[in-house]
Amino acid sequence: MTELRYFDAHCHVQFPPYDEDRQELLASMREQGIGGLVVGVDESSSRKAVELVEGEELLWATAGLHPNSAQEYSGIEVYKKLAEHPKVVGIGECGLDNYRPENPETTEKHQREVFEAHVALAAETEKPLMIHARPRKGTMDAYQTLIDILLRAKREHGDRLSGNVHFFVGGVDEARALIDLDFTLSFTAVLTFTHDYDDVVRLAPLTHILSETDSPYVAPPPNRGSRNDPQAVVKVVEAMAGIRGEDVENVRVHILENARRLFRIPAAGP
Numbered sequence: 001m002t003e004l005r006y007f008d009a010h011c012h013v014q015f016p017p018y019d020e021d022r023q024e025l026l027a028s029m030r031e032q033g034i035g036g037l038v039v040g041v042d043e044s045s046s047r048k049a050v051e052l053v054e055g056e057e058l059l060w061a062t063a064g065l066h067p068n069s070a071q072e073y074s075g076i077e078v079y080k081k082l083a084e085h086p087k088v089v090g091i092g093e094c095g096l097d098n099y100r101p102e103n104p105e106t107t108e109k110h111q112r113e114v115f116e117a118h119v120a121l122a123a124e125t126e127k128p129l130m131i132h133a134r135p136r137k138g139t140m141d142a143y144q145t146l147i148d149i150l151l152r153a154k155r156e157h158g159d160r161l162s163g164n165v166h167f168f169v170g171g172v173d174e175a176r177a178l179i180d181l182d183f184t185l186s187f188t189a190v191l192t193f194t195h196d197y198d199d200v201v202r203l204a205p206l207t208h209i210l211s212e213t214d215s216p217y218v219a220p221p222p223n224r225g226s227r228n229d230p231q232a233v234v235k236v237v238e239a240m241a242g243i244r245g246e247d248v249e250n251v252r253v254h255i256l257e258n259a260r261r262l263f264r265i266p267a268a269g270p
Helices: 022-032 043-053 067-072 077-082 108-125 141-160 172-180 198-203 230-244 248-263
Strands: 006-011 034-039 059-063 088-097 129-134 163-165 184-187 209-211
Touching: 006 209, 006 230, 006 248, 022 034, 022 230, 034 043, 034 088, 034 230, 043 059, 043 077, 067 088, 067 108, 077 108, 088 108, 088 141, 088 163, 108 129, 108 141, 129 141, 141 172, 172 184, 172 198, 198 230, 209 230, 209 248, 230 248
Parallel strands: 006 034, 034 059, 059 088, 088 129, 129 163, 163 184, 184 209
Antiparallel strands: none
């Protein structure tokens, strides 16, 4: 059994940018003990995520519809069916995106309806949400709406509802509210080139943080602007430890345990 050492809580290695060297990348990840979640953003990419992880010991998948594709929504049944697969351990990527108001087909009302269907499915299947929330520039509006939805849903579903807010770019107040709901926050390699989120990284309990890359996006220096991949999760963990002033190995182990607990990942190595 391959030892799982690092967990990338959000990547898209099923996307076309990896078509030419995907197998080489996956082999390198296995050698380093880097695993994680291959995240779907619509029906096609969710199916591809499931197909990819079936033969990978350290990879699992999520299935869902990204808010920027809310106009494609034709019902939750396709994602409910995908969620039956034993390697699908989360529902999403789903959520709210107010950053791109130029798309009239993905109105806030429509996004909210689609997201609430994903929330209900997550509670029904008891598989955690993988949440995308992006506010309008200069506001925290998407996070405020998200917190309102989750507060109501938690009252209805209790501990059956859990999840992670990926690529967290909110403030301290938003972080506290989400952590109080027992949701985790995941951070990307943005931490390697800006200090905008240091206060949140320091605030969050070690039990409520995850590392991610959002590959193929957001590569750390010196590769900014190039394709990112899950191997960068090592730099994310190092950045989080540095910001918190904690031992890197301690942070790595805690993040791995958080992922295993939230996504019910079986232990593979120490």
